[in-house]
Amino acid sequence: MTRLNVLLVLAVVASALALVHSQYESRRLFMLLEAERKEAARLEVEHDRLQVERRAQATPLRVEQIARQQLQMRMVSPAITQYVNPPGAPAKGAGAQP
Amino acid sequence: MSRSVQLSSSPLLASKTPVWRSKLIVGAIALGFMGLIGRAAFVQVFENDFFKRQGEVRYARTLVLPANRGRVLDRNGLLLASSVPAPSIWANPEDLERDPAKLRQLAKLLDMSSAELDKKLQNEDKTFVWLRRQMDEAQVKQILALDIKGVYSIKEYKRLYPEGEAAAHIVGFTNVEDQGQEGVELVFQKQLSGKPGSRRVIKDRLGRVVEDVGDAVPPEDGQDIQLSIDSKVQFFAYQKLRDAVQEHKAKAGSVVVLDAQSGEVLALANYPSYSPDKRVNLSGEQLRNRALTDTFEPGSTMKPFPVALALEKGLVKPETPIQTAPGRITITGSTITDAHPHGVLSVNEVIQKSSNVGTVKMAMQIEARELWDMYSAVGFGQRPQLPFPGVVSGRLRPYKTWRPIEQATMSYGYGISGSLFQVARAYTVFARDGEIVPATLLKAEQKVPGVRVFSADNARAVRKMLNMAAGPGGTAPKAQTMGYSVGGKTGTAHKQEGKGYAGKKYRGFFVGMAPIEQPRIVVAVMIDEPSNGRYFGGEVAAPVFSTTVQQTLRLLGVQPDMSVKPQVVVKAVEESF
Numbered sequence: 052m053t054r055l056n057v058l059l060v061l062a063v064v065a066s067a068l069a070l071v072h073s074q075y076e077s078r079r080l081f082m083l084l085e086a087e088r089k090e091a092a093r094l095e096v097e098h099d100r101l102q103v104e105r106r107a108q109a110t111p112l113r114v115e116q117i118a119r120q121q122l123q124m125r126m127v128s129p130a131i132t133q134y135v136n137p138p139g140a141p142a143k144g145a146g147a148q149p
Numbered sequence: 150m151s152r153s154v155q156l157s158s159s160p161l162l163a164s165k166t167p168v169w170r171s172k173l174i175v176g177a178i179a180l181g182f183m184g185l186i187g188r189a190a191f192v193q194v195f196e197n198d199f200f201k202r203q204g205e206v207r208y209a210r211t212l213v214l215p216a217n218r219g220r221v222l223d224r225n226g227l228l229l230a231s232s233v234p235a236p237s238i239w240a241n242p243e244d245l246e247r248d249p250a251k252l253r254q255l256a257k258l259l260d261m262s263s264a265e266l267d268k269k270l271q272n273e274d275k276t277f278v279w280l281r282r283q284m285d286e287a288q289v290k291q292i293l294a295l296d297i298k299g300v301y302s303i304k305e306y307k308r309l310y311p312e313g314e315a316a317a318h319i320v321g322f323t324n325v326e327d328q329g330q331e332g333v334e335l336v337f338q339k340q341l342s343g344k345p346g347s348r349r350v351i352k353d354r355l356g357r358v359v360e361d362v363g364d365a366v367p368p369e370d371g372q373d374i375q376l377s378i379d380s381k382v383q384f385f386a387y388q389k390l391r392d393a394v395q396e397h398k399a400k401a402g403s404v405v406v407l408d409a410q411s412g413e414v415l416a417l418a419n420y421p422s423y424s425p426d427k428r429v430n431l432s433g434e435q436l437r438n439r440a441l442t443d444t445f446e447p448g449s450t451m452k453p454f455p456v457a458l459a460l461e462k463g464l465v466k467p468e469t470p471i472q473t474a475p476g477r478i479t480i481t482g483s484t485i486t487d488a489h490p491h492g493v494l495s496v497n498e499v500i501q502k503s504s505n506v507g508t509v510k511m512a513m514q515i516e517a518r519e520l521w522d523m524y525s526a527v528g529f530g531q532r533p534q535l536p537f538p539g540v541v542s543g544r545l546r547p548y549k550t551w552r553p554i555e556q557a558t559m560s561y562g563y564g565i566s567g568s569l570f571q572v573a574r575a576y577t578v579f580a581r582d583g584e585i586v587p588a589t590l591l592k593a594e595q596k597v598p599g600v601r602v603f604s605a606d607n608a609r610a611v612r613k614m615l616n617m618a619a620g621p622g623g624t625a626p627k628a629q630t631m632g633y634s635v636g637g638k639t640g641t642a643h644k645q646e647g648k649g650y651a652g653k654k655y656r657g658f659f660v661g662m663a664p665i666e667q668p669r670i671v672v673a674v675m676i677d678e679p680s681n682g683r684y685f686g687g688e689v690a691a692p693v694f695s696t697t698v699q700q701t702l703r704l705l706g707v708q709p710d711m712s713v714k715p716q717v718v719v720k721a722v723e724e725s726f
Contacts, residue, residue, distance in 0.1 A: 107309070
């Protein structure tokens with residue numbers, strides 16, 4: 052009888068310790084997960100910010116300035132555009148035709 | 150054996166104390182246990198909730214999960230407005246570490262003088278003072294690196310507007326609290342703002358989240374709003390308008406570009422404008438969304454409408470001759486004159502040469518009620534169905550109160566008023582073969598049915614007149630473009646001031662469409678008070694129309710409908726057999 056009781060006490064203590072450990076482990080893992088989530092959110096925000104920045108670098112104003120001044124480009128006009136109609140489509144009398 | 154001691158009979162152990170003492174101890178201990186049991190019952194059973202709550206207060210926290218404000222996109226999905234994190238710096242003057250050297254550095258990073266900073270921090274009773282809101286993340290990092298006790302940062306968001314002043318009147322802006330103040334930001338505040346969520350967590354001693362308690366309420370991010378605006382068209386329209394306003398030393402100007410088939414607004418720009426990112430010293434002049442909120446008498450741009458109605462009623466044909474000599478007509482005592490007297494003009498030429506007399510002669514043959522019906526059917530006196538702050542309906546008085554002279558002046562655009570946007574939309578009736586569609590600022594998903602006002606044949610006939618007006622012998626040859634046939638009507642209106650008309654203040658207009666056979670866009674331009682010598686709509690507004698149409702049709706990929714002398718250099722290599 053005594054032996055059984057001792058055994059049960061030991062079992063209870065062991066399971067209690069296991070519980071403590073698993074709770075600790077779960078919190079530790081949760082913390083890691085939380086940190087990763089935070090990082091994900093940060094990266095998402097960074098992504099948004101970079102998108103805005105990219106857009107700001109490619110506004111029509113800037114594109115036009117650079118195209119004109121640095122690349123010496125000029126606006127296209129129908130006079131220097133050749134329109135190609137897919138075969139079968141009715142050819143419209145249009146644009147510059149060689 | 151005799152040496153052994155009999156413990157039980159040891160005299161030393163013989164108790165001499167009275168029995169009551171041990172009973173007292175037992176009793177006291179029992180009482181102590183009773184007390185403990187009572188307390189345990191109190192804590193565990195009777196006041197259990199209170200203690201549980203107190204415990205939770207010490208480790209559980211509710212975190213607010215902020216919702217992101219939706220973005221504003223143009224029709225091709227390009228960003229017009231988006232939120233980026235911009236932390237704010239605040240201080241608690243009560244327990245601020247007042248180290249002069251560090252505060253000097255702080256002031257420098259905050260971009261303010263030391264005196265300014267001191268002023269903000271002098272009241273030591275306060276526990277919260279904003280130092281600077283919505284800063285760059287890099288700067289905030291530097292400030293936090295100074296490690297001043299009592300200076301903290303808080304996470305906030307800032308709106309960025311990559312298109313800047315070109316689209317300012319459409320997109321609008323938000324205030325520091327992320328509430329829409331103007332434009333689309335205000336109109337769609339509800340859809341854009343979203344709903345913050347929350348979650349309950351357990352935090353450990355170091356403030357790290359270690360466990361979720363219960364279910365979290367996820368935040369609902371704001372919706373993205375996709376406008377019908379094309380940011381490239383918007384930019385070009387704004388640029389050309391700005392150049393024209395500056396060239397003609399005008400007070401202001403507006404331009405509206407509509408998709409003639411779907412009623413979508415491709416561009417709507419006003420000048421002067423402002424930069425939505427830097428809103429210091431903004432004036433009402435800059436903020437005004439003139440194309441929608443300012444009404445004016447549209448002048449000659451009105452003429453095609455009564456003429457179309459006259460065609461519709463079978464009163465005239467495009468070739469019917471109308472006597473406009475001697476260039477004036479008297480109606481109930483008031484005289485209406487033409488700028489240049491013409492002789493006999495066909496209906497086509499009345500529009501081409503913009504003859505007041507010819508138009509009035511046609512309008513006077515129509516009943517007032519029918520004119521009123523037509524004016525309101527094309528949108529005059531009706532508030533445009535645009536969910537925008539300050540959209541005006543203009544003025545169209547009930548026909549019963551019209552005097553004959555008013556019926557006459559209205560036919561050439563005086564005594565009736567509307568916004569530039571209304572005029573542009575009214576012209577879609579000619580562009581869409583006699584049907585009018587509601588204008589929309591949001592990208593249209595499917596084709597919308599229109600309401601028929603004129604027959605397709607008559608709409609085409611008016612388009613031909615508009616084409617003539619923009620051609621040689623018309624009032625606005627400067628509206629022509631390379632490769633695309635255009636049609637449109639000029640207008641030059643005296644500005645109303647108080648009760649009369651200002652002598653030398655004008656508005657120049659041009660409203661038109663292209664390509665004329667199958668119109669794709671309707672463009673309306675208004676230049677307010679051009680004061681550099683020229684003021685006729687055909688001189689100041691038509692060139693803006695021309696360049697805007699040229700760029701817009703190219704961007705939309707519309708093929709030119711007129712042949713152009715090619716400047717393409719084709720390298721021909723002789724074929725060898």
